[in-house]
Amino acid sequence: MIVLEKRPQPSREWALATPLVAVLATMIVGGLLFGALGTNPLVAIRTIFWDPLFGEFAFYYRPQLLVKGAPLVLIAIGLSLGFKAGIWNIGAEGQYIIGALVGAGIGLAFYPLDAWYVFPLMVIGGAVGGWAWAMIPALLKVRFGTNEILVSLMLVYVAEQLLASMSLGLLKNPEGHGFPGSRNLADYPSATSWINQDVGLHWGVAFALIAVIFAYVLLNRHMLGFHIRLTGDAPRAARFAGVNPARLILFCLGASGALAGLAGLFEISGPAGQVSIDFNIGYGFTAIIVAFLGRLHPVGILLAGALMALTYIGGEIAQSQLGLPAAAIQVFQGMLLFFLLALDLLTNFRVRMRKSEVA
Amino acid sequence: MTETLLSLRGLTKAYPGVVANSNVxxxxxxxxxxxxxxxxGAGKSTLVKMIYGLVKPDSGTMVLRGKPFAPAEPRSARADGIAMVFQHFSLFDALNVAENIALGMETPPPMxxxxxxxxxxxxxxxxxxxxxxxxxxxxxGERQRVEIIRCLLQDPKLLIMDEPTSVLTPQEVQILFETLRKLSSEGTAILYISHKLEEIRSLCDHATVLRxxxxxxxxxPRETSASEMAELMVGSALKTPQRAGRELGEVALDISGLSAASPSAFGTALKNVHLTVRKGEVLGxxxxxxxxxxxxxxxxSGEILTAPDAVRLDGAPVGQMGPTARRKLGLLTAPEExxxxxxxxxxxxxxxxxxxGSVRENLERNGFLKWGAAEDFARRIIEAFDVRTPGPDNAARSLSGxxxxxxVIGREVLQKPQVLxxxxxTWGxxxxxxxAIRQAILDLAAGGAAVVCISQDLDELMEISDRFAALNEGRLSTPRDAAGLTVEEIGLMMGGAHGMEVAHV
Structure with a gap:
């Protein structure tokens, strides 16, 4: 009989090892899945994990890794603050859209003015937009005790409708011959987030790295970060220590909203370029996986974001070259989270084999 | 002794990392x-769980009325006439007494x-x-009666009671003891678990001490003094806390007309509580x-806010202040859990x-934390209060209770509170x-701090308090000098037998 035994304290080794073991398990089970679909598992795994970095066309894919990874890391860092305190913002996708819309709206309002302050204003607008969208579930929770999971999630669909309305109406390109979508911000030098498009570098990458450092300092060196961790571990002890739960909810949801909004702004003024109906592609949801894969630790999230970007790019290559269905790639990514959460058990419990006793 | 009912031989049970019972x-x-x-932690609970069939011994045998006895589960222990009243009741609040008892029966008779x-x-x-x-x-006390009657309906030969008096007032304890003596006179054996020595001396025929x-x-027990039993239990002579004679200062903490709803649905609201504690005084x-x-x-502590002047610290209203602000002023607390x-x-x-500790021990600057200083503080607590742990990096849950x-007590005491x-x-x-903890509290009071000690252990309160009051359904009795209070008076302050009647038998 297999029994689980609670460890006296969480195992540090397992906390570090589980993400690696989860990746390995995903490769094995995912490989079996690809095999069942009629693709050589080894080739599929190599296509997903090796080709984007070191394959023949790596020069094209490597910049893509930065472009995909930056918004994931930026959003996941914000989410991890709330998740650590037991505050579940599931609606980063919506905050991402609203941040992008507000930022892009500011940029488009200045078009075609050539001034240094246009882009900084857009950045502020993006952050404020995401923050404001996250304040809706935050205030409802503080004031009426609503569930932030449901409210933030439902607001994603509201944001998507707003995005559609904007790209068909208010923000539509007047010179776009009636096609939906705004002017291309990537072609407007004062408003683009690109620093160097050839290597995939835009301001979002820089902000993602700053966010990692900022979150690390906050969580490890600052009273606010200590209170966030304390609330997640023992809410009653946190109140006893003097934490105001309402203020903490407003801060965590606000910060994650602002970072998601920033990610949206950098995306829309760079890689995406324009406000369009299909602008959002699920970064806000994938970032939840990234946050957990990175153990809610800033440096872990950086690595997890890189890994997730890799499966995105690798998955696209596998789709186009090996003909794997898109759903199979999504299952593959889902497996990663599944194995991670399942293996998490090992940090707090140890597995023992025991001879079954005849009762 | 008369005929033997149950005999235990060499019972041993080990859990990972700890031997709970060794050759008992x-x-x-x-x-x-x-x-x-x-x-x-001496292994009393593990031992009775083995008798009741909840835990299987690693080795050793039990003999019940001359036959080998190895219950695989509580049901078969009950079938052999063994019943147990647990320390924590397992009753459904929404059901009545008879329904609760029927739920625990294999084949309940008509209601x-x-x-x-x-x-x-x-x-x-x-x-x-x-x-x-x-x-x-x-x-x-009445809930405990339900549990006891549930057991008595099975007509048990051995009744196990795990710390039954910890939830009772002194009057209720007397009623319980009458019942147990009557049961014993009818031939029911009782295995009575406790660490309250005086109770054991007045009730029990025989005692086995585990360490x-x-x-x-x-x-x-009747022929052994409480201090001799305590020495057996602890393995060394116990130091009784010493209190130094001291002068009482001005009023440090003043609560007047305090009413507060409980944040929890099953909590008890405080109703019109008045109390004052002077510097150097311990209020139990x-x-x-x-x-x-x-x-x-x-x-x-500041977790529940009240009208500003319902709680006054050195005359200043603090009812609307949160925990951090109160700590700054020197009002420190240590909750039960x-x-x-x-x-x-x-x-x-x-x-x-x-x-x-962040405020009074100066462990933060502009919101940034000084982890080095915090670790020093943790080390000082560990050293001053003899906390057994490999070091300050260990998780709190890895420590014994x-x-x-x-x-926890050391952390507050070392911060030199004005009011603690x-x-x-000392629960658990x-x-x-x-x-050691009581001594630290007394030393703190001797140093001029005002101390409020909330406890259910009356012996403890009598040992350290200068004045004594009791909470009953959210109301606080008028504090009285602890010296000279009798057990009966204390029981009445606690609400007597909670209106429970005694049937005279």
Whole structure:
């Protein structure tokens, strides 16, 4: 009989090892899945994990890794603050859209003015937009005790409708011959987030790295970060220590909203370029996986974001070259989270084999 | 001793990392009241769980009435005439007494017959109980009656009682003892678990003392003094806390006309509480659990806010201040629940030192934390209060209850409070640690701090308090000088027998 035994304290080794073991398990089970679909598992795994970095066309894919990874890391860092305190913002996708819309709206309002302050204003607008969208579930929770999971999630669909309305109406390109979508911000030098498009570098990458450092300092060196961790571990002890739960909810949801909004702004003024109906592609949801894969630790999230970007790019290559269905790639990514959460058990419990006793 | 009912031979049970029972042997005679005595963690609970079939021994045998006895589960133990009343009741508040009892039976009789039998049994043993009352309305003492009657309906040969008096007032304890003596005279053996020595001396025929899982001695309690038994239990002579004579200063803490609703749905609201504590004074607050103790602590710690001048510290109104602001002024508290309230279980001792120490120990600057200083503070607590742990990096939950309690109390005491409020400071703590904690509280008061000690342990309160008051359904009795109070007076302050009647048998 297999029994689980609670460890006296969480195992540090397992906390570090589980993400690696989860990746390995995903490769094995995912490989079996690809095999069942009629693709050589080894080739599929190599296509997903090796080709984007070191394959023949790596020069094209490597910049893509930065472009995909930056918004994931930026959003996941914000989410991890709330998740650590037991505050579940599931609606980063919506905050991402609203941040992008507000930022892009500011940029488009200045078009075609050539001034240094246009882009900084857009950045502020993006952050404020995401923050404001996250304040809706935050205030409802503080004031009426609503569930932030449901409210933030439902607001994603509201944001998507707003995005559609904007790209068909208010923000539509007047010179776009009636096609939906705004002017291309990537072609407007004062408003683009690109620093160097050839290597995939835009301001979002820089902000993602700053966010990692900022979150690390906050969580490890600052009273606010200590209170966030304390609330997640023992809410009653946190109140006893003097934490105001309402203020903490407003801060965590606000910060994650602002970072998601920033990610949206950098995306829309760079890689995406324009406000369009299909602008959002699920970064806000994938970032939840990234946050957990990175153990809610800033440096872990950086690595997890890189890994997730890799499966995105690798998955696209596998789709186009090996003909794997898109759903199979999504299952593959889902497996990663599944194995991670399942293996998490090992940090707090140890597995023992025991001879079954005849009762 | 008469005929032997149950004899235990060489019972051993090991859990990973700890041997709970090692080679324990003793006999229980028919109709004997046998005490099982020992500190927390001495292995009393594991031993009775083996008798009741909840835990299987690794080795050793039991013999019941001459036949080998190895219950695989509580059901078969019950079939052999063994019943147990647990320390924590397993009753449904929303059901009535008879329904609760029926739920625990294999084949419950029709409700009317069951109610009649409950009446018969309860009256026969001096425990009057209406079978149709809702359990939610009963006092702790009456709930215990339900559990006892549930056991008596099985007509047990051996009744195991795990710390039955911890929830009772002194009057209720007397009623219970009458019942147990009557049961014993009818031939039912009772295995009575407790660490309250005076109770054991007045009730039990025989006592087995466990220490660290081993049987370290037996005695006849009536012929043995409490201090001799305590030495057997602890393994060394116990130091009784010393109190130095001291002058009382001005009023440090003043609560007047305080009423506060409980944040929890099952809590007790505080109603018009008045108290004052002077510098250098220890005020003991007794009462049965759940009568507003948690709420009183919350109101003082700042977790529950009240009207500003309902709580005054050195004359200044603090009712609207949060915990941090109160700590700054010198009002420190230590709640009852160690894991999850006064300490965060998964955090290290250093982090737990930061939890309340950041303000007074100067562990932060502009919001940035000084982890080095916090670790020093944690080390100082560990050293000064003899906390047994490999070091300050260990998680709070890896410490035993007593060690964590020493850490939590030490953390507040070392911050040199003006006023210290503690709730159940020695709950679940072994005797030597408990005496160290009481000594620290007395030393603090001797140094001029005002101390409020909320506790359910009356012996503890009598030992350290200058004045005594009791909480009963959220009301606080008028504090009286502790010296010269009799047990009866204390019981009446605590609400007597909670209106429970005694049937004279």
């Amino acid at each position: 042997s003793f006999d229980i005679g028919v109709g004997e009241i046998h005490a099982l005595l020992g500190e927390n 009317r017959d069951l109610a009649r039998r409950i009446r018969e049994v309860s009256e026969a043993y001096g425990l009057p109980l209406d079978p149709f009352r809702t359990v939610g309305d009963l006092s702790a 660290l899982g081993k049987n370290v001695g037996e005695c006849v 607050i007794g009462g049965v659990a759940g009568n507003g103790q948690d709420e009183l602590l919350g109101v003082l 160690r894991l999850g309230h006064s300490a965060a279980p998964d955090m290290s001792l250093t982090e737990n030192a930061m939890l309340t 007593g060690n964590l309690q020493k850490f 409020v503690v709730n159940q400071p 703590v072994d005797a030597s640690a408990a005496s």
